[in-house]
Amino acid sequence: MTAPLPPGLALSDDVAAARAEGRPIVALESTIITHGMPSPQNLETARAVEAKVRAGGAVPATIAVIDGTLHVGLSDAALADLAGRSVVDKLSRADLAVCMARGGTGATTVAATMIAAHAAGIAVFATGGIGGVHRGAETSFDISADLHELAQTPVTVVAAGAKAILDLPKTLEVLETLGVPVIAVGQDALPAFWLRSSGLRAPLRADTAGEIASAHRARAALGLPGGQLVANPIPAADEIAADVLAPLIASAEAEARASGVAGKAVTPFLLNRLFEMTEGATLTANIALVLNNAALAAEIACAIASGETG
Numbered sequence: 001m002t003a004p005l006p007p008g009l010a011l012s013d014d015v016a017a018a019r020a021e022g023r024p025i026v027a028l029e030s031t032i033i034t035h036g037m038p039s040p041q042n043l044e045t046a047r048a049v050e051a052k053v054r055a056g057g058a059v060p061a062t063i064a065v066i067d068g069t070l071h072v073g074l075s076d077a078a079l080a081d082l083a084g085r086s087v088v089d090k091l092s093r094a095d096l097a098v099c100m101a102r103g104g105t106g107a108t109t110v111a112a113t114m115i116a117a118h119a120a121g122i123a124v125f126a127t128g129g130i131g132g133v134h135r136g137a138e139t140s141f142d143i144s145a146d147l148h149e150l151a152q153t154p155v156t157v158v159a160a161g162a163k164a165i166l167d168l169p170k171t172l173e174v175l176e177t178l179g180v181p182v183i184a185v186g187q188d189a190l191p192a193f194w195l196r197s198s199g200l201r202a203p204l205r206a207d208t209a210g211e212i213a214s215a216h217r218a219r220a221a222l223g224l225p226g227g228q229l230v231a232n233p234i235p236a237a238d239e240i241a242a243d244v245l246a247p248l249i250a251s252a253e254a255e256a257r258a259s260g261v262a263g264k265a266v267t268p269f270l271l272n273r274l275f276e277m278t279e280g281a282t283l284t285a286n287i288a289l290v291l292n293n294a295a296l297a298a299e300i301a302c303a304i305a306s307g308e309t310g
Helices: 013-021 041-055 076-084 096-101 111-120 145-152 168-177 209-222 242-260 263-277 281-306
Strands: 007-009 027-028 061-066 069-072 089-092 106-108 124-126 156-160 182-185 205-206 228-232
Touching: 007 013, 007 076, 013 027, 013 061, 027 041, 027 111, 027 281, 041 076, 041 228, 041 281, 061 111, 069 096, 069 111, 076 156, 089 096, 096 106, 096 111, 096 145, 106 111, 111 145, 111 156, 111 168, 124 281, 145 168, 156 281, 168 209, 182 209, 205 209, 209 281, 242 263, 263 281
Parallel strands: 007 069, 027 061, 027 124, 089 106, 124 156, 156 228, 182 205, 182 228
Antiparallel strands: 061 069, 061 106
16 A cells, blocks of 8 residues: 655656556656756757656656646646746755745755655656765855755665766765765766766665665665665766866856856856857767666666566
8 A cells, every 4th residue: 555645745647557556666857857958958858858767667757846736747748838937946855845835836956856756655766967065165065955865865866976067076975974875887986977987986886777776675674764876877978078078167167156156056057058168068968868867767666666686
């Protein structure tokens, strides 16, 4: 028997049926649609990611707040409407409930998507890259809520590591302090979004979806809080070289500081400037890595549902 849903949360018909039947489901965030990509690529990518999850044998559940209701699973019409809006709130743990209480509309970040996924009984979530410790955090204290969410909400998150615009050594250190398993897939190096290797060694490694599913079940059996971060490297053909990225990131960060960009606005600003400076190459890479993560997440979700081991 499935657990009752909390008030204010609604499942799509597909997600409700899969949940009732114990079939694999993969949660998907919505800020990638509203804040991470330009139009029309945002809608095209959202549809392609959902199709990739379905092709992998799982049911996609894109998550967003619409008119005060937290939707787990969106119709194609709702996806298109969200992608076409010019102003949408960006929701994390701190403001998710407030947006709902006000009857607002907002897109969910990694942290908010994890909260909704767990409330709906979904074990696996696919995204592009997680947030983390921003460069200069020793003075700005700009650290994403994603890291603390990983430490307390039991969802396996499949990402291409942390975003390359972040302070990756500090991000990894915070994850270690919080007790979050960071598992690189098929390699020892920690991937970093557009880069297959950050130059840092990943604390853990897994080579199959079955291994990752087994670790997810073992954490639950032990009663350990929090989830696990599965760091899935971008396909080699889609990687952007580090020596190309580094000076562009530094330039974009300088622009952000000069313009007074801060808080939640930093990541969208940097991603947009890098898109412009690379003439769209970062967007192409972003789409490739999100699709790659969706495929792996579907495989993990199926392995969890079937009881498959490594």
